[in-house]
Amino acid sequence: xxxxxxxxxxxxxxxxxxxxxxxxxxxxxxxxxxxxxxxxxxxxxxxxxxxxxxxxxxxxxxxxxxxxxxxxxxxxxxxxxxxxxxxxxxxxxxxxxxxxxxxxxxxxxxxxxxxxxxxxxxxxxxxxxxxxxxxxxxxxxxxxxxxxxxxxxxxxxxxxxxxxxxxxxxxxxxxxxxxxxxxxxxxxxxxxxxxxxxxxxxxxxxxxxxxxxxxxxxxxxxxxxxxxxxxxxxxxxxxxxxxxxxxxxxxxxxxxxxxxxxxxxxxxxxxxxxxxxxxxxxxxxxxxxxxxxxxxxxxxxxxxxxxxxxxxxxxxxxxxxxxxxxxxxxxxxxxxxxxxxxxxxxxxxxxxxxxxxxxxxxxxxxxxxxxxxxxxxxxxxxxxxxxxxxxxxxxxxxxxxxxxxxxxxxxxxxxxxxxxxxxxxxxxxxxxxxxxxxxxxxxxxxxxxxxxxxxxxxxxxxxxxxxxxxxxxxxxxxxxxxxxxxxxxxxxxxxxxxxxxxxxxxxxxxxxxxxxxxxxxxxxxxxxxxxxxxxxxxxxxxxxxxxxxxxxxxxxxxxxxxxxxxxxxxxxxxxxxxxxxxxxxxxxxxxxx
Amino acid sequence: xxxxxxxxxxxxxxxxxxxxxxxxxxxxxxxxxxxxxxxxxxxxxxxxxxxxxxxxxxxxxxxxxxxxxxxxxxxxxxxxxxxxxxxxxxxxxxxxxxxxxxxxxxxxxxxxxxxxxxxxxxxxxxxxxxxxxxxxxxxxxxxxxxxxxxxxxxx
Numbered sequence: 001x002x003x004x005x006x007x008x009x010x011x012x013x014x015x016x017x018x019x020x021x022x023x024x025x026x027x028x029x030x031x032x033x034x035x036x037x038x039x040x041x042x043x044x045x046x047x048x049x050x051x052x053x054x055x056x057x058x059x060x061x062x063x064x065x066x067x068x069x070x071x072x073x074x075x076x077x078x079x080x081x082x083x084x085x086x087x088x089x090x091x092x093x094x095x096x097x098x099x100x101x102x103x104x105x106x107x108x109x110x111x112x113x114x115x116x117x118x119x120x121x122x123x124x125x126x127x128x129x130x131x132x133x134x135x136x137x138x139x140x141x142x143x144x145x146x147x148x149x150x151x152x153x154x155x156x157x158x159x160x161x162x163x164x165x166x167x168x169x170x171x172x173x174x175x176x177x178x179x180x181x182x183x184x185x186x187x188x189x190x191x192x193x194x195x196x197x198x199x200x201x202x203x204x205x206x207x208x209x210x211x212x213x214x215x216x217x218x219x220x221x222x223x224x225x226x227x228x229x230x231x232x233x234x235x236x237x238x239x240x241x242x243x244x245x246x247x248x249x250x251x252x253x254x255x256x257x258x259x260x261x262x263x264x265x266x267x268x269x270x271x272x273x274x275x276x277x278x279x280x281x282x283x284x285x286x287x288x289x290x291x292x293x294x295x296x297x298x299x300x301x302x303x304x305x306x307x308x309x310x311x312x313x314x315x316x317x318x319x320x321x322x323x324x325x326x327x328x329x330x331x332x333x334x335x336x337x338x339x340x341x342x343x344x345x346x347x348x349x350x351x352x353x354x355x356x357x358x359x360x361x362x363x364x365x366x367x368x369x370x371x372x373x374x375x376x377x378x379x380x381x382x383x384x385x386x387x388x389x390x391x392x393x394x395x396x397x398x399x400x401x402x403x404x405x406x407x408x409x410x411x412x413x414x415x416x417x418x419x420x421x422x423x424x425x426x427x428x429x430x431x432x433x434x435x436x437x438x439x440x441x442x443x444x445x446x447x448x449x450x451x452x453x454x455x456x457x458x459x460x461x462x463x464x465x466x467x468x469x470x471x472x473x474x475x476x477x478x479x480x481x482x483x484x485x486x487x488x489x490x491x492x493x494x495x496x497x498x499x500x501x502x503x504x505x506x507x508x509x510x511x512x513x514x515x516x517x518x519x520x521x522x523x524x525x526x527x528x529x530x531x532x533x534x535x536x537x538x539x540x541x542x543x544x545x546x547x548x549x550x551x552x553x554x555x556x557x558x559x560x561x562x563x564x565x566x567x568x569x570x571x572x573x574x575x576x577x578x579x580x581x582x583x584x585x586x587x588x589x590x591x592x593x
Numbered sequence: 594x595x596x597x598x599x600x601x602x603x604x605x606x607x608x609x610x611x612x613x614x615x616x617x618x619x620x621x622x623x624x625x626x627x628x629x630x631x632x633x634x635x636x637x638x639x640x641x642x643x644x645x646x647x648x649x650x651x652x653x654x655x656x657x658x659x660x661x662x663x664x665x666x667x668x669x670x671x672x673x674x675x676x677x678x679x680x681x682x683x684x685x686x687x688x689x690x691x692x693x694x695x696x697x698x699x700x701x702x703x704x705x706x707x708x709x710x711x712x713x714x715x716x717x718x719x720x721x722x723x724x725x726x727x728x729x730x731x732x733x734x735x736x737x738x739x740x741x742x743x744x745x746x747x748x
Contacts, residue, residue, distance in 0.1 A: 167644030172653040183645035184631060184660065192644065593638040593645050 008074040023065035023076055024052055032078050035087070035116050037094075037204050038153035039066040041534040042520070043162060049153050050090050051116065055080045062086055088122050096127040098205065099148035107206035110531060113151060114205075130176075139187030141211055141371045142195035142364040147179055150207035156180060156199035163520055164494040166314065168193040180207075192317045192592070194494065196310035196518045197364030197388075197527020210364045210528060213385045214395055220356040220384070221263040228356045229344075230264040231336045231415075232256075234271055235362040235426030235523035236389045238544035242530035243393025244403040248540040250548050253408020258396045259360075260409060266348075269411045270359065271418030273335040274425045274434070276566070277307065278557035280583055281329045281431075282439045283574035285513055286478075294480045300324035302489075302504065302511040305431050307331045309369035310518025310527070312587065314494050319501050320589035325514075328584040332425065333359050333366055334375050336415070337382025338582040343570045344415055352378060358385045360392045362426070362526030365518065377582045388528030417562040420453075420549035427542045428492035428522035429458035429465060432515040436469060436488075437556045443471060443478040453555055459546075461521060461539065463496035464489065466511075487511045493520040598636045600625055605640040612643055619652055627667065628659040656710065664699040666744055669710035669723040676719035680733075684720055685709075687734035691741055705741070 003018040010027050017026045022045075027034050038049035047067030054065045057075035062083065065076075077083060095117060102108050137145040152171075157180060160169045168191045172181040182191040200208045220226045232255065240258075241249040259267045284303065291297040306312060306327040315326060329335070336359070341352035359366065363386075369375065370383040387395070396403055410416070421437055424430035433455045440448045448455060448469070457467035469486045489511045491500040497516045503509040519525045521538035524545060549555060557563065571578045594602070604621045608614035615637070622633050629652050638645040652658040668688065670681050685696060688707055692700050699706045715721040718730035722737055729740055 167647050170644070170646035170650030172646075172650045174654045181646070181650075183634070183649045191646065593635045 006070045006072050006074075008070050008072070008076065010076045011078055017070055019069075021070050023054055023056075023063070023068050023070055023074075026070050027054075027065065027076070027078055034065050034078050035119070036066055037112060037116070037151065038155060040155050040158075040202055041536075042202070043155060043158040046154055046158065049094070049151065051087055051094075053083060053086050053090070054078050055083050088120055089126075091117055091120055092122050092126050094151050095122070096125070096129055097131055098151060099131045099133065099146070101149075105149070105206050106209050106212060111206060112204035137188050138211060139189035140193065140195060140368065141189075142197060142367040143188055143193065143200060144209050144211050145188055146207055146209075147181075149205045150180055151205055152178060152180065153204060154180065155202040155204065156208055159198045159202050162495065163198055164194070164196060164314075164518075165498045166192055166194055166196075166494060169199065192590075194310040194313040194317070194518060195365040195368040195527075196314075196494065198519060199527075200364060201527050201529065201531055201533050210388050210391070211367060212391050212394075213367075213387060214391050214398075217358050217385050217387060217395070220358070225354055226356050227265050227350050227354055228263075228358060229266040229268055229340055230259055230358045230360060231268050231270040231273075231333065231340075232259070232360045233333070233362055233366075233426070233523060234274060234423050234430075234545065235526060235529070235541070236360050236392065237423075238426070238524065238541045238548065239362065239389050239529050240393060241403070242537075243390065243396070246404060248537060248544055250544050250551075251403075252548065253410070254403060254406040255392075256411055257406040257409040258401050258403055259392075261401050261406075262395060262399055264358070266412045266415075267409075268336070268340070268415040269418050269422075270332045270336055270361075271422035271425070272415050272560070272562055273332040273339065274307075274422035275419055275557035275560040275563050276335055276339075276583070277329055277332050277425075277431075278421060278434050278438050279563060279567070279574045280335075280579060281305065281327050282435050282442065282557075284327055284329065285435070286439060286443070286481075287575065289484075289512065290480060293484075302514045303327055304513075305515045305517075306585075307425065307431055308516060308518040308523075309363065309365035311494065311497060311516045313365065313368070313590070314497065314518060315501075316587055316590040317592055318498065319505070320592070322501065322505070323587040323589060326587055328586065330375070330583055330585045331366075331369065332422075333361060333383060333386070334369060334585070335583045337370070337375065338377035339566075340415065341378035341380055341382060342582065343566065347414065352380055355380075356384045357382065358387065359383055360387050360389065362389050362523045362529045363519075364388060364527045366528070374585050389526075390528060390530060393530065414562055414565075417560055418552075419557055419560050420552040420555035421557040422560075423548045423552065424545055426523045426545045427459070428517050429455075429460070429490045429515065430522060430545070431517075432458045432467075432488055432490050432513070434557055435513070435515075436486075438558045440469065440471070441556065441558065443474050443481055445475050446473075447556075452550075454546075458488070458490055458515075461535070461542075463493065464491045464500050466490075486513070488513045488515070490515045492517045492522050492525075494518055595632065597622065597626060597630065597633045601633060601636040601640055605637075610641055612641060612647075615641060615643070615648065615651055619648075619655075619658055623658050627663040627665070628661060630660075630662070634660070662699065664706040665704050666724055667706045667708060668741070669708045669713075671711075671713045671715065671719065671721045671723075672709035673712040673716075675716040676721055679719040681720040683734045684722065684732055684737045687738055688741065691738050704745075 038046045047064045052065045053062040055077040134147040237252040241251045292299045345352045367386040421434035491497045524541035525538045604618045722729040
């Protein structure tokens with residue numbers, strides 16, 4: 001159905017837009033920037049911060065452009081005297097309640113309110129300072145919540161509800177006492193929060209930020225007794241460039257060079273353990289299928305991926321009766337930790353007690369994951385510190401490293417080799433694609449029947465994707481899979497995950513294998529990624545990931561020579577005794593309400 | 594199933610298991626329990642399949658929906674400007690003296706809570722006192738004490 005066109009004038013320029021377009025969007029088409037705070041492209045309209053007000057000729061009041069649809073013949077002024085004055089007042093009012101501790105604030109230079117007040121230079125305080133000094137909630141290992149910096153735009157509440165279906169945060173109390181809070185104002189660590197950090201990624205100020213461990217990591221680097229290794233997730237390498245104003249870009253080589261200049265002793269790759277995950281998880285899936293189809297055992301199917309710690313905690317809270325469906329594989333980050341402190345420590349002749357494992361992740365839930373009591377397979381805390389992509393950006397800035405001018409460098413060996421299958425773990429559908437590339441080949445001895453190994457049906461930004469692969473002409477030991485149509489599904493963002501889980505639970509949908517990533521777009525849209533993140537940026541990061549995959553010589557996890565080696569000399573076989581001890585885990589049912 | 598869980602279940606049967614039923618269920622629980630306990634809010638969230646933060650957020654918006662325990666009889670004295678000018682402070686002082694509690698507290702026997710309220714719409718007959726749903730206009734410290742003593746006589 002084609003939409004009607006609406007003609008209007010913005011700042012005396014004619015524009016014709018679709019019916020239902022907001023004034024804000026229409027102005028963007030003419031390249032007029034209207035400032036916004038509560039508005040976010042990923043979220044529904046709120047219209048509560050009022051900084052986007054514009055003048056509509058003939059209308060006494062100033063409408064909020066983000067919440068007002070265009071109408072025929074409308075004349076809008078985005079920067080009239082009246083608008084400027086109103087906007088200044090609005091910014092001043094917001095500042096009068098804001099704990100403007102800018103010089104010491106973690107978000108200084110990245111804060112949308114600060115940017116706006118810099119732009120408008122409101123001058124002297126015209127309103128009484130009524131800011132409050134709250135205690136900061138640092139109960140969670142992932143998220144820091146400081147109400148004194150909150151402007152009550154409710155982006156976080158909408159994120160938690162719309163994108164994630166979690167609703168750990170809500171608007172509570174009223175009037176001057178109104179705030180964003182949890183159930184009974186409990187600490188963040190005691191509520192249904194999944195630590196996904198999508199709220200952090202959307203907070204315009206520093207009311208919600210990640211718990212940052214920059215100083216602890218620098219302390220470890222400077223400690224001569226410590227041997228500090230760093231692992232980097234797939235999705236950080238296409239987004240770290242954004243921290244230096246370079247847009248989403250493949251910058252693996254520059255990132256490795258920067259990490260070396262920061263003083264890490266060895267620069268290693270989570271992608272190696274992503275390949276290992278595929279071996280373990282792929283074998284687990286085939287084993288479950290065999291148990292179900294041949295042995296007639298009661299096996300939890302569909303099997304679900306377990307790489308995304310936000311998704312894991314969501315499942316523990318919301319669907320505690322489906323924990324058996326989760327793969328027992330630890331995430332690549334948590335496979336890396338214990339291997340670094342056992343296998344690797346032995347190879348390089350280091351005492352694991354003197355080792356510090358740091359990981360750079362697009363994720364805030366990874367901080368919580370590393371803190372889980374079960375993540376001590378090596379006898380030590382397997383992963384000591386988790387940094388977000390943003391924190392790494394900050395460290396590189398602090399160290400005075402000119403990121404753009406760095407020459408590409410390579411990961412150290414061992415634990416630095418990876419394949420394209422591991423890189424695509426960063427995208428929604430990526431784990432599925434990597435698993436299919438390997439599992440299909442194990443079972444049939446042939447490559448997956450998709451051009452250039454690109455399994456297109458599992459790619460893209462659709463909320464829930466389904467695909468099926470017909471398995472034919474299998475090797476003799478897999479004869480029970482002959483003719484089986486392997487059905488898979490993929491969801492990203494926890495709202496989509498919840499929809500999919502309800503379908504599975506009700507029996508409406510039937511699959512063998514499900515991939516879920518907690519964040520929209522997968523890890524590339526993670527809560528620890530550079531701000532802003534929106535659909536356009538997610539698509540660019542995803543494209544960069546696929547490009548990286550295509551440029552790698554090896555694109556199937558089972559072809560990673562280091563993976564072959566570790567099975568030969570250390571783990572012996574997937575799902576073997578050592579794997580069980582170091583690479584697999586269990587889950588804890590938690591309260592839904 | 595506890596008493597309050599049963600109550601919530603019954604109310605959800607009457608009003609429906611959707612988000613729109615939140616207000617009537619909250620009101621029913623407050624009517625019966627005088628406040629919303631954590632247990633009650635969890636039960637409501639479960640019945641309506643919404644988050645507990647959502648239930649708390651809604652309840653905390655309303656002054657008459659308390660989330661901390663309250664006495665059997667809730668006394669609210671209007672605190673807004675007309676009643677203030679007509680001497681609500683003296684009324685409160687007399688009640689504090691009688692009940693041996695401060696504003697915002699409950700008596701140790703659980704019989705009374707003493708609170709202030711925003712405008713009750715009785716400015717022409719201030720100061721006004723509300724006990725549960727009963728309005729007492731043009732109260733004086735003496736008449737307020739008499740009213741409370743009547744309540745004290747009841748079991």
